[in-house]
Amino acid sequence: MATGSVQTPARTDHRWAGLGVIALAQLMVALDATIVNVALPTAQRTLGFDDAHRSYIVTAYTLSFAGLLLLGGKTSDRIGRRRALTFGLIGFAASSALAGAAPTFEVLVAGRALQGASAAFMAPAALALIASTFTEPRERGKAFGVFGAVASSGAVVGLLLGGVLTEYAGWRWCLYVNVIVALIVIVAGRRVLSADDGFPVRVDVISGLLGTAGLAGLVLGASEAAAHGWESAAVLVPGLVGLGMIAGFLVRQRALAAPLLPLAVLADRGRATAYVATAISVVGTFGMFLMLTYHFQVALGWSPVRTGLAFLPMSLAVAGSSYGLASRLMDRVAPRALVAPGLLLAAAGLGLLTQLTPTSGYLTVILPAEVLVGLGIGCVFTPSIGVATSGVDPRQAGIAAAIANTAMQIGSSVGTAVLNTVAVSATRDFEGAPIAALVHGFATATGGAAVALVVGAALVVAFLRPAAPVDSARTTSQKLA
Template structure:
């Protein structure tokens, strides 16, 4: 990392790290994170009603989810670099306004094609919005206990937003219409733009700010191929379409790494991911994304299909996980400076896996929520809190401000790709288990529960892998969490 010239008194006063209202700014950024996270699950609740209303096929229904993930996952690194070079405030505002417009188009959709186009636009603008928001947070809280508290809030929302989306989606679908599961983003975005405009200070990278066109093309094509390939894996792993796109994605990303190592202005500087601790954090983010999305998906199915819960009740049943995260987050933020990041990031996956294994062991067709589900959901929330509170902090620790946007995008990209991989893997194991159970003479609901149990086991196994990674790779000390960064560049 290079050193920067000392800031003048005027520059120092205007730097985001010296923002007198930065806790209000954190509220705006957290609202943004909540909108992006809950949008993934709120639409899932609305899909059955939207399918009937628009006359969608099952394949089109799947594309409503896939096309968002495709645009979001493939464009994240480009969005991060746009934030660094064009300006994080500008990129944040454009992403927020664009996301609101796309949500309005989707909410007013009168055809399948209109809804799919809106979802693609949502993903593209989310790829601008998410890294810009996290980069603003990173440079506004560059070090110390305030940074730990800020990232604890951000992490708690990242972990609990999915469950909030299930509840809000259930309420809106049942008492309004599926259209409002998209239209609800408009007032949220309006509040964020109006409140954020006077609060957010512009910052951007200086020095070499040329865009890496070859790298951009390679990584967008590579990530899109991977996301699409894993989405197709739900229909079969050995299909030519699945294997072809997965292989193409791997080849393109390998070529991308080769190009990035040789260019003077890389889209993703390899120093960002090659650092041992940050690389470990990115792997953990991928595994958490895989387990969380896969696990919550089948937990929702269990509530609605087997226990016959309404959409609202399914959302309420998921809330204890969110409440647990919200309770644990401030406690962890206080003890993190004393214990460091390694301990909670090692213990957290074990507790989360125990919760998923509990669900796999005890869920039944006529099960009791209080005894067979609630303890597992609470353990899952405790484990996720141990991960989410330090994860973003560790993943962005020591990153040069020049690379704040693209480093933030790399974290989001890891979680997004992890979610795609996890959903495809867990769905494949679930389907195989249901088929085996039916062949053995099980009743339909019993076969589904057998499938859900297998899904929870694999989700638990995935997140458990994060424990040894954290133990051996996460080397951020207590001092590292509190020390100031070495580099400050202002735009």
């Protein structure tokens, strides 16, 4: 050995272990949007709420998640991604304990809303950690493939886990389980995730509250239509107030030097279309989860575990499509060559469910529909998220990730509320046996979701292109405090 040479130990590469921790945190966020779905019929009997308001248990989570994601993304940029992830995990554990112990419908809704608020700080931090950790194109594609598989299959995993917990431990454990998982992620994250100090960006709380309240008004109006009709004051007043607040939010973003939502991020047509495609894709899937959950347990009389298992093929299809196909092709083909066919494939699956009847067989109708939807959605999420978060200044990575997650949650919130309203209205207007009317409502709602996905595919063909880099010089004044 040469004199004076010094042997230094190789630095341990924790990036892939860190990806595993990030994926577990994202899995919590994704599956909690649906883990209570399978438990809903049991929780409904326990707490005594009606069909018109069952969607609130889902939308309370997705709505607060969507409304606060931009604020969470900006906070992630300000205080550092690992710290924001940890704070979000602590809040998620506490709110899960509250919702699990809920004695009334109102407390359960409040706990679910606080879960969503906590997730709003976790999700953008997780996605920004991936974007900043994996910069080499090949590794970045693999990392986003893992993330896409988790994000898109987590909802179905939630249905499966919810079924097992509801049947063998009680529906409240669908919420209590988060306390255990959150503690594991916090401890593991401190070992394998790199800490960062963040950037000196302003956090505009007023804009966050305006955006959240605006979305809440829209979803509340859509939800109340099931009980009061679309032309009632209970629908129009919150809907119009919501639109007004969203308009105020956008005006405020244009006026601020450091906006919560830098509009330059949305100025690129390809990036904006990627956000829209992500939102539309979950309109159908989340509405389908709610409809099929009640079809399995109420119309067919299946147990919660059997209901959860019935969704497993869709989870496998999503994971295989996202990681096995989309992640490998996203650097070789144009994004729209994956996203548009994916939306059409999922629409075909939803179209099959329009033929649903009380006597429809699982193997002949529902299983093929699940596989088609899973294969299609897996081809949407991975390339869409890749386009949505590419070409963005590192100081805006958190906010770009937050917009991608916001798009998912807006789609699930509005989609679940509207499709539940369509289903309840169609059931009420159907002349026939109660079970036949219930299934007719489900079939009608999935038909509407299929149309939404076809429209989304047309938009993707017309407008989705790889995102161009944001002009840093033009937006510097918007990023710094």
